[in-house]
Each structure stands twice: as structure tokens, then as C-alpha cells.
Amino acid sequence: xxxxxxxxxxxxxxxxxxxxxxxxxxxxxxxxxxxxxxxxxxxxxxxxxxxxxxxxxxxxxxxxxxxxxxxxxxxxxxxxxxxxxxxxxxxxxxxxxxxxxxxxxxxxxxxxxxxxxxxxxxxxxxxxxxxxxxxxxxxxxxxxxxxxxxxxxxxxxxxxxxxxxxxxxxxxxxxxxxxxxxxxxxxxxxxxxxxxxxxxxxxxxxxxxxxxxxxxxxxxxxxxxxxxxxxxxxxxxxxxxxxxxxxxxxxxxxxxxxxxxxxxxxxxxxxxxxxxxxxxxxxxxxxxxxxxxxxxxxxxxxxxxxxxxxxxxxxxxxxxxxxxxxxxxxxxxxxxxxxxxxxxxxxxxxxxxxxxxxxxxxxxxxxxxxxxxxxxxxxxxxxxxxxxxxxxxxxxxxxxxxxxxxxxxxxxxxxxxxxxxxxxxxxxxxxxxxxxxxxxxxxxxxxxxxxxxxxxxxxxxxxxxxxxxxxxxxxxxxxxxxxxxxxxxxxxxxxxxxxxxxxxxxxxxxxxxxxxxxxxxxxxxxxxxxxxxxxxxxxxxxxxxxxxxxxxxxxxxxxxxxxxxxxxxxxxxxxxxxxxxxxxxxxxxxxxxxxxxxxxxxxxxxxxxxxxxxxxxxxxxxxxxxxxxxxxxxxxxxxxxxxxxxxxxxxxxxxxxxxxxxxxxxxxxxxxxxxxxxxxxxxxxxxxxxxxxxxxxxxxxxxxxxxxxxxxxxxxxxxxxxxxxxxxxxxxxxxxxxxxxxxxxxxxxxxxxxxxxxxxxxxxxxxxxxxxxxxxxxxxx
Numbered sequence: 001x002x003x004x005x006x007x008x009x010x011x012x013x014x015x016x017x018x019x020x021x022x023x024x025x026x027x028x029x030x031x032x033x034x035x036x037x038x039x040x041x042x043x044x045x046x047x048x049x050x051x052x053x054x055x056x057x058x059x060x061x062x063x064x065x066x067x068x069x070x071x072x073x074x075x076x077x078x079x080x081x082x083x084x085x086x087x088x089x090x091x092x093x094x095x096x097x098x099x100x101x102x103x104x105x106x107x108x109x110x111x112x113x114x115x116x117x118x119x120x121x122x123x124x125x126x127x128x129x130x131x132x133x134x135x136x137x138x139x140x141x142x143x144x145x146x147x148x149x150x151x152x153x154x155x156x157x158x159x160x161x162x163x164x165x166x167x168x169x170x171x172x173x174x175x176x177x178x179x180x181x182x183x184x185x186x187x188x189x190x191x192x193x194x195x196x197x198x199x200x201x202x203x204x205x206x207x208x209x210x211x212x213x214x215x216x217x218x219x220x221x222x223x224x225x226x227x228x229x230x231x232x233x234x235x236x237x238x239x240x241x242x243x244x245x246x247x248x249x250x251x252x253x254x255x256x257x258x259x260x261x262x263x264x265x266x267x268x269x270x271x272x273x274x275x276x277x278x279x280x281x282x283x284x285x286x287x288x289x290x291x292x293x294x295x296x297x298x299x300x301x302x303x304x305x306x307x308x309x310x311x312x313x314x315x316x317x318x319x320x321x322x323x324x325x326x327x328x329x330x331x332x333x334x335x336x337x338x339x340x341x342x343x344x345x346x347x348x349x350x351x352x353x354x355x356x357x358x359x360x361x362x363x364x365x366x367x368x369x370x371x372x373x374x375x376x377x378x379x380x381x382x383x384x385x386x387x388x389x390x391x392x393x394x395x396x397x398x399x400x401x402x403x404x405x406x407x408x409x410x411x412x413x414x415x416x417x418x419x420x421x422x423x424x425x426x427x428x429x430x431x432x433x434x435x436x437x438x439x440x441x442x443x444x445x446x447x448x449x450x451x452x453x454x455x456x457x458x459x460x461x462x463x464x465x466x467x468x469x470x471x472x473x474x475x476x477x478x479x480x481x482x483x484x485x486x487x488x489x490x491x492x493x494x495x496x497x498x499x500x501x502x503x504x505x506x507x508x509x510x511x512x513x514x515x516x517x518x519x520x521x522x523x524x525x526x527x528x529x530x531x532x533x534x535x536x537x538x539x540x541x542x543x544x545x546x547x548x549x550x551x552x553x554x555x556x557x558x559x560x561x562x563x564x565x566x567x568x569x570x571x572x573x574x575x576x577x578x579x580x581x582x583x584x585x586x587x588x589x590x591x592x593x594x595x596x597x598x599x600x601x602x603x604x605x606x607x608x609x610x611x612x613x614x615x616x617x618x619x620x621x622x623x624x625x626x627x628x629x630x631x632x633x634x635x636x637x638x639x640x641x642x643x644x645x646x647x648x649x650x651x652x653x654x655x656x657x658x659x660x661x662x663x664x665x666x667x668x669x670x671x672x673x674x675x676x677x678x679x680x681x682x683x684x685x686x687x688x689x690x691x692x693x694x695x696x697x698x699x700x701x702x703x704x705x706x707x708x709x710x711x712x713x714x715x716x717x718x719x720x721x722x723x724x725x726x727x728x729x730x731x732x733x734x735x736x737x738x739x740x741x742x743x744x745x746x747x748x749x750x751x752x753x754x755x756x757x758x759x760x761x762x763x764x765x766x767x768x769x770x771x772x773x774x775x776x777x778x779x780x781x
């Protein structure tokens with residue numbers, strides 16, 4: 001399942017001169033050139049792109065100084081799918097006009113369609129350098145996720161009064177929300193102007209603060225009691241007063257607060273406030289009492305809901321309001337929320353609805369997502385601030401009390417509860433980062449205690465904490481899943497046509513990296529190879545590497561080809577794989593066996609990389625322009641951004657059919673791929689949805705690593721009108737089958753991320769209804 005960007009337009013005000021250079025003015029342009037140009041234009045309008053390109057080239061032979069005709073031939077080759085010829089034409093045009101920004105743009109478009117993203121970005125940067133402010137080049141760079149371009153685009157927007165315009169709209173945003181969301185769906189490219197790069201989170205909070213919560217859902221009409229539990233021993237007096245001010249500014253009055261510790265200074269500050277406000281209390285830690293025991297004592301004296309806060313955490317002024325609303329949506333598990341964080345020592349001038357974040361350049365957003373038990377075994381991304389019913393806290397006390405630190409207690413609470421609901425609002429401001437070795441130690445202990453000594457269960461190991469690719473060091477554990485008593489056979493099914501060299505490389509890499517190659521069968525589906533050298537090489541692969549050839553000529557129908565061959569396999573594990581890949585992970589076969597030994601797992605996917613080491617696939621995200629997109633697109637393979645999202649095993653909504661492993665029995669039970677309505681583009685997504693409908697999960701493993709030389713065999717769907725029409729038809733079939741709402745929502749990412757560009761680049765406001773949908777896990781499937 002691939003993903004591509006739209007075409008960019010010409011820059012406003014740029015015109016390429018069509019007259020010859022002064023040195024050639026005396027030349028007479030043959031009438032034949034005009035005739036050929038008119039004919040080429042007619043063919044272009046009739047969408048006969050390749051014949052149009054040839055006709056433009058004939059005109060260029062007569063008038064080689066006509067750079068515009070060279071560019072037109074390149075455009076036609078590009079539209080006709082002959083991208084290498086298009087690139088040659090653009091390079092030829094640039095030799096005559098090296099400073100023509102529009103030619104650099106067209107070259108960038110062709111390179112982008114070829115999957116040569118770094119080269120395409122270089123062309124867009126060159127166009128922008130030649131014409132500062134070139135809107136089309138800036139748009140392409142921003143739309144492709146280049147952070148600096150997104151910032152520059154946003155700055156240009158603000159210079160033209162964009163901030164003032166948005167601030168004026170914010171006052172009436174509630175009434176306009178439905179209309180704005182409809183406009184965003186219909187005009188996704190335009191929404192990039194109103195979005196905010198995640199590096200400008202302070203500005204984002206100034207423009208779009210957290211909205212009011214809807215009234216709590218309660219049959220009795222009584223709001224739930226809410227108690228904030230503040231650890232106060234390692235909090236500076238300045239931070240303590242910020243916490244107190246945040247309580248004073250709460251938009252809901254239905255709360256109380258307990259601060260606990262042994263600090264005399266902080267105790268005096270709290271008791272001074274408690275005299276006037278009986279909702280604020282101090283609990284003295286005894287001389288022989290641990291911090292965790294004191295928290296337990298504070299919680300035991302409280303009914304209703306507990307807000308267990310991280311040390312130094314400051315609640316947003318709408319925190320009590322939103323926590324009360326979330327608590328009323330019973331039955332509910334523990335509740336987590338997003339957080340903002342500033343570097344230690346950043347200045348703060350009072351506290352007013354997190355207004356200080358607007359000027360803090362070192363502020364970032366910790367945008368969490370819905371619960372994932374696979375992820376929790378490796379890392380607690382939901383943090384040290386949790387909202388939990390006091391009755392649940394008491395019932396889980398035996399598991400929680402075994403941990404000697406507050407961070408360990410939070411991990412133990414989540415592991416014991418087995419779930420957490422997530423509010424996609426930054427309802428707390430943290431005093432320090434949650435990515436450190438002490439928290440990893442605490443989480444490791446909690447996970448080991450939860451897993452116990454069950455030999456059939458997985459266990460975890462702790463890799464060294466180190467920066468990856470220059471990113472901030474991040475702490476996570478590794479899951480080691482046990483092999484089943486007997487190794488299942490694996491059959492890798494690869495469809496190919498006239499691509500024998502790539503197929504040979506893939507087969508070699510699979511066998512070389514397999515732990516049990518004797519249980520591996522590579523089954524090559526030959527869909528009509530007609531080049532003699534490719535036929536000979538496929539035969540050689542079968543002889544040398546024990547691969548099986550399955551001739552199945554005819555039209556390319558990916559779903560039909562894979563179903564047909566899968567019917568021939570009796571049992572074991574099926575692996576559907578593209579031929580244009582290379583396996584990089586040793587022991588990949590046993591990793592698949594270990595994953596698929598778990599009956600709740602329906603399918604397993606891998607991390608696929610481009611040749612430049614960036615990610616092509618880390619699972620499939622729904623909710624991107626009413627469709628799907630690859631997770632992790634263009635991120636470094638070692639990136640630890642987004643709380644290590646692309647370095648840990650996760651449950652995902654779907655994985656690509658370019659590498660998808662599934663038990664044969666499960667594949668048969670859900671009906672395999674749909675060969676009649678989803679011949680090519682969406683059959684992998686459809687299969688994953690059928691698995692989830694059957695109560696199974698889809699797991700993605702970053703330690704299953706392959707290079708993917710994408711679209712060599714089939715080409716890109718956008719290059720011909722027929723392919724584009726087929727892709728749209730299959731998408732409509734998916735809408736009819738699963739409902740369009742299915743493709744507007746995904747629990748595995750935070751709705752704060754804007755879908756106007758590739759994921760995890762731009763922020764957008766989340767309204768109350770969308771937040772509650774995410775909180776309650778209202779997945780359409």
C-alpha cells in the first residue's frame with residue numbers, strides 16, 4: 001500500500017520566455033515547428049501523453065533552442081509514466097536554463113514519483129533559492145513534512161495577518177466547528193496554512209486552548225468527587241505556588257487536593273492556603289514512611305476519583321472539568337492525558353491557563369495515544385499522571401504496593417488494570433522529562449513482577465540507554481516471545497513479472513537470514529514473465545535455492561494471484577511479500593512463529609525501509625484524508641521521536657501486504673483477499689479489518705526489517721488515468737463495505753495530528769466531541 005503527494009503548480013508571476021536568445025533572434029523558426037507544436041498540444045489534451053512527447057521532441061529537433069518544448073516533452077513523459085525519460089528531458093532543459101525555478105519544480109515532481117525523495121526535495125529547495133517565497137516550492141517542502149519549510153510557511157501566513165484572523169475565529173469556533181471540519185475534508189491542502197508545526201507548540205496553545213468539557217454524564221445529576229494527589233517533597237516552592245494557583249483557576253469547583261510530603265517549607269505554604277480553602281489539605285509523611293506509602297494513605301482517605309499526579313505536575317485550568325466529565329462516562333478504566341513539558345529551569349511568570357507556554361521555546365507536547373498492552377510491556381508512554389477510581393485503586397493495591405517508587409506504582413497500576421482511557425488534551429504541565437533511566441528501572445521492575453515466572457509467557461530485556469540518530473535518548477524494553485513447542489512451516493508467496501533479479505535477491509536474503517531454512521518454502525508466482533533473461537533467471541533461482549515456480553499468467557490481480565496460490569498450501573504460516581525487497585533481520589522466521597503462536601494475533605507486519613534508510617512502512621494509519629497512510633513515513637529508521645513509536649512492537653490498525661504474515665487457518669477463516677472488488681490497492685487493509693472484526697489483533701514488529709524498493713514491478717497508481725480510476729473505485733468499495741467513518745478514525749494515533757501532510761508534523765485543535773470519541777474508544781469496527 002503506497003502513498004503519494006499531489007502535483008504542485010507554477011509559481012505566481014513566473015513566465016518562461018518562449019522567444020529564442022538574442023544570439024538566435026535572426027533564426028527563422030520553421031513553420032513545421034508551429035505545426036508540430038499544435039499537434040503535440042492536441043495529443044496532450046487528448047491524454048495521449050507518449051505520442052505527444054514524441055511530437056514535442058520532433059519540434060525540438062527543428063528548434064533546439066525552444067526550452068519550453070523540451071519541458072513539455074518531459075511533462076508528457078511524466079504524465080505517461082516514463083519517469084526516467086522525463087528526468088532526462090528536464091536535465092536537458094536545465095542545461096539551457098539552469099536558473100529556471102519552474103523546471104526545477106517539474107524535475108522534483110518526477111523524482112518524487114520515482115520514490116527518490118531526497119533528490120526531489122533538493123530540486124524544490126533549489127527552486128525556492130532561485131525565487132524566494134516561491135509558493136509552490138514552499139508548499140511541496142511543507143507538505144512533504146520538512147519542518148523548516150512548515151515553519152517558514154506558517155511565518156508567512158502570520159506576516160499576512162493569519163494569527164489575527166485565527167484569533168478572531170477562535171471566539172466563534174464552537175458554532176463553526178462542523179463547517180470547518182467539512183472544509184478541511186474537502187480542502188486538505190489549504191488547511192496546511194492554518195495548521196501549526198509541532199515545534200511551535202507554544203503558539204498552538206495560544207491560538208487553540210483546550211475547549212470546555214460537555215456536562216458530565218450522570219443519572220443522579222451529581223458530579224463525581226475528584227481529588228488531586230500531589231507529591232510535594234521534590235517540588236520547589238516556586239513550582240508549588242504555581243500548582244496552587246492552577247487549582248484556584250480551575251473552571252470546575254468540584255475538587256479537593258491533598259499534598260503529601262515532609263518538607264516544612266511546602267507544608268507551611270499549603271497550610272496557609274488550607275485555612276481559607278478547606279478543599280486543600282496537607283498530609284504529613286511520617287519519619288519511617290516511604291513516599292509510596294504516604295501516597296497510598298492519602299488515597300485511602302479519599303472516595304470518588306483520584307488524580308495521581310507526577311511530581312511537580314501542574315494541572316491545566318480545565319483539568320478538573322475534563323477529568324470529571326471523563327469519570328462520568330462509566331464504566332471507565334484509569335484515564336491518562338497528554339502533557340506539555342519544558343526544559344528544567346525555564347522561566348515562568350505566574351500561571352494563567354498555561355499562557356507561559358506561548359513564549360517558551362523549549363516547550364514540547366507529549367501526544368500520547370490509546371492503550372496498547374504490547375507497548376506497555378516495553379514502555380509506559382501514558383506517564384505518571386493517572387485518574388483512577390478509588391475503588392479500583394484499592395482493589396489493585398497488592399500489585400501496586402510491591403513497587404517502591406511512584407513511577408513503578410503507575411506502571412504496576414496500568415499493568416494490573418489492563419487498560420487505560422486517553423484524553424487527547426495536554427491537561428498537565430510536567431516539571432521534568434519522563435524519559436530517563438530511573439523510570440525505566442521502575443517500569444522494568446513492574447513488568448517483571450506482572451509477568452511473574454510463567455514459562456509460557458514472554459519476558460523482557462533491557463537494552464542500553466543511548467541516543468539514536470542524534471535523537472534524545474529514550475528508554476524502552478525489548479519483548480522476547482517464546483517459540484511454540486514445534487516450529488510451523490513457512491511459505492513465502494511472491495508475485496513477479498519481468499523482475500527476476502529483484503526476486504532472486506529477495507529469495508537469497510530470506511534463506512540466508514532464516515533460523516530454520518529447511519522449513520521455509522519460497523513460492524514464486526510468475527504472472528507472465530516474457531523476457532527470456534528473466535525466465536532463465538527464475539529457473540535458476542528455483543534450481544539453486546529450492547524455490548518453487550508457480551506459473552499464473554494473465555492480468556495482474558494481486559488478490560487473485562495470492563489467493564490462488566494460498567489455496568495450494570495446507571497449513572503453517574503464510575507470508576505474502578513483494579518481490580522488490582530484501583530481508584535484513586536474522587531469525588525473522590522464528591520471530592514470526594513466536595508472534596503467531598499467540599491466538600489473539602491475526603497478522604504480523606514489518607518495518608520497511610527505503611534505500612536511504614528512512615521508513616517506508618511502520619503500520620498503516622487510518623483517518624488520513626478519509627483514507628490511509630503509512631505510519632513512520634520518511635522518518636529515520638532509528639528515530640526515537642514520538643516516544644519511541646517506531647522502535648517498539650505495537651498493535652496497529654493494519655499492515656501492508658508488501659510483507660504480511662498470517663496463519664493459513666486464519667487466512668482461510670476470514671475469506672482471504674477480495675479478488676473481485678479489491679484487486680490491488682486495498683485488499684491488505686480489507687484483510688486486516690476482517691481480522692479485527694473477528695476479534696483478532698494486527699501486530700507490527702520493528703525488528704522485522706526489510707529494504708523495500710517500492711513499486712518497481714507494478715508502478716505507481718497515479719501515473720495513468722486507468723490506474724487512478726481503479727484506485728478510486730477500490731476506495732469507494734471499501735467505503736461501501738466498512739463505512740466511510742472507518743477511514744476517519746484510528747485509535748493508534750492522537751487526533752491532535754493534522755492530516756494535511758505526512759503524519760506527526762502539524763498540530764490541529766481537537767474539539768470536545770472528537771476527544772470523547774477517542775477517550776471512549778468508539779472504533780467503527
